[in-house]
Structures are given as structure tokens and as C-alpha cells.
Amino acid sequence: MSPRILYLVYWGACEPLGQSLVIPAVTRLADLGARVTLMTFDKTADRANAGLVAATAAELNRHGVRWLPQSYHKRPKAAAKGLDFLLAWATGAAAGRFDLVHARTYTGGLMGLPLARLLRTKLVYHNEGFYPDEQVDGGVWRLGSARHRLARSLEGRLYATADGIIALSHRARSVIDALPPVRRRRTPTTVVPSCVNLDLFRPLARPQALANELRLVYIGTMGLRYLFHRVARFVAVAREELGTVRLRVLTRTDPAEVTATLRAAGLPDHAWSLGSVPHLQMPCELAHQHAGLFFLTQGISEHGCSPTKVGEYWASGLPVVSTPNVSDTDNIARRYRVGVVVNEHTDNEYRRAARELLGLLDDPELSVRCRRAAEDHYDLDAACRRQMALYKTVLTRKSGRT
Secondary structure, X not given: OOOEEEEXXXXXXXXXXXXXXXXXXXXXXXHOOOEEXXXXXXXXXXXXXXXXXXXXXXXXXXXXXXEEEEEOOOOXXXXXXXXXXXXXXXXXXXXXXXXXXXXXXXHHHHHHHHHHHHHXXXXXXXXXXXXXXXXXXXXXXXXXXXXXXXXXXXXXXXXXXXXXXXXXXXXXHHHHHOOHHHHHHOOOEEEOOOOXXXXXXXXXXXXXXXXXXXXXXEEOOOEOOEOHHHHHHXXXXXXXXXXXXXXEEEOOOOXXXXXXXXXXXXOOHHHEEEEOOOHHHHHHHHOOOOEEEEOEOOOOOHHHOOXXXXXXXXXXXXXXXXXXXXXXXXXXXXXXOOEEEOOOOOHHHHHHHHHHHHHHHOOOOHHHHHXXXXXHHOEHHHHHHHHHHHHHHHHHOOOOOO
């Protein structure tokens, strides 16, 4: 089977999520036999990076993936979003014939639903978390507000109409499978977390734990649901409890905002460093660390996510310090003994978690277990084979659209 796939995602191919999640996935799907056309929405700053754009285009071309990059429009918000929708529909309609539209992200799903109808083809909705609920947990919308209710209604339409569904976690899949229209139509679903290229992220030689200092790393954005101010305080308390602890922050967030947050938490300037590196350099950065950090707001959405950085930490042999209820992370961390769960945001709990991490790092088999957790749960090859199996199921079963 060589399905013709229009892979539509409302991210840019050259932004961090595009480089870490989209490009590896579509190239692997192409290697497995899919004929993939990739449509992305790239921000101005990323499009201006000529070297990265050229390298991305060359990588996609090498695997036979056709790339249809669109300009992402930001302002004015409503008009910009409408323009992006029109671009998706016009470009997709003119791109040729497809067997299936793979619509990734909430906005990508809303673009892909009418486009699949227009093209008279099947739709796979690739859930990237429960977006309406994430907006509530991030403080952007109020629970039950008109915007939240409308967004949830549109999300429900995606689940009720899609011919196949991809969830980020087993916990998210159980929620989706229980939805009446999904259950009634027996819509095929599969779990594909934010997977990792295990050939790129590997355990490398790193400094001996606590020989001189404990090195912690935080990767990604901050603000809204991402509790970087809590991360900063955890590190400050860990320094009080354990001695010399250093934090490495890898983010594209404004350096002034990062600096202010770290200082407010009580971290002296010499206790942290800040940088932003291309995705391909991330494994080398992780090789200099002992453990990774990920703190997320607890609310109504965290069980549906799949943090990219957690899989990258484990693939690199690093344990994770995380808040509870994040995707399937708790279960994996406890089962493989590859992480510490911070149960509440108090200095006493931070001290307990820091001591637990110290004990975990003394285990000589820790890196091996971390790698095994990544191989068992975040392997890109296995995930893409599950997606190919879902494509086959969707394309061979009778449509049950309502």
C-alpha cells in the first residue's frame, strides 16, 4: 500500500516542534511507503533562516516528501486565522489527489475537516492534546465561557467526523474512545506520543553525577501551562538542600523574561545558564546534564499531552523531574524507575524530591533504564508503523461519517 497522504499541521517545519516532531515523522512515513505531501505554516523569523529552510527542504526532498510551506499570519488575529484557513483549503485543493488527509493539531484538524470533504477523501485527526481545555488551564479562557464551549463543540465535531484518530497518550485515548460518537462509529484510534529519533538522541558520556555539581536542564517554552517559575524555585531549593546545583535553560523565550524569573526564585546568576540551540545540537547539550525538568499546570487537560522533552531526556539516559498527571509519564517513571514526581509546589516537597533524585542518580543502571523507557514508549519507527496501520484500516473500512 502506498497511500497518498496530505499531512497538514499548523506548525512551521523550521520551528522547534516542526524539527523535532514533524520532519522526522513524515520522512519516516515516506520511507515506509506513504506518498506524503506536507503542508506547514511557517513564521516570518523561521522563513528568514535561509540555511535552515534549505536544509529542511533538502531533507524532505531526499525522502520524497513534497513540501507546501505556507506563511503563518499572526495579526489581526481573526483575519489572520481566516487567511490561513483559506490558504490551507486553496493550496490543498490544488495540490492533487489524495487518499487521506492527516490533520495534526486542533487548528490543523479544523482546516482538514472541510478540506477532506472537498477532496472527497478520508480524514485522520491527530490530536495534539485537548486544546480547549489547555486554554483554560493556561488562564487564557474561563472554564465554561462562550469561547471554551464553542471550541469544545468544534473539537467534538472533529472526533465525531474523523475516520481515524491519533491520541498522544493512553489516558487521552481512553477519554476519546469513551465519546459516544466515537464509540458508536467504532472509529479506529491509536496512540502516538511525541516520539524521538532514537538514532539522534542517545546516552553519551556525561560528567559523573555530583562529582562537582548536579546539573539540571529545562527545555522549551515557559508561561501559561508551563510552570517555569516553579522549576526555578525547585532548583533554588535543591541548591539549599544538596549544595552546588546548576540549571541549563534551553528556550527561545525572551532572555530578559527568563532572567527575571530565575532571579525572583532566588537563583544567583552563577547558578544557571541560558541558550537556544538547533534541534540537531540538543543531544550534545543533554550529554552535559544529569536530569531533565518538566513542570505543568494541573487541571483538566494535562493527561492528554505528550511532552517532547521527556522522551528526549529518557532517550539520552536522563531521568525526569515532573509534576503529576502529565500524560503517561507518571506510570512510566514509576514502572521503570526513571523519574521523580513532585506532588505539590512547596519547599518541603521540593526538598523531598531533590533528595529522591539524588538517590536515583546513585543507581548505575539508571541510564540503561531511561533508554529502555524511551525505546518502549517513544520510538519513532514503531509509532510510524502504527500510523501506517491506522491509514490502512481507515482506507479499507467503510466510511461511517455523520
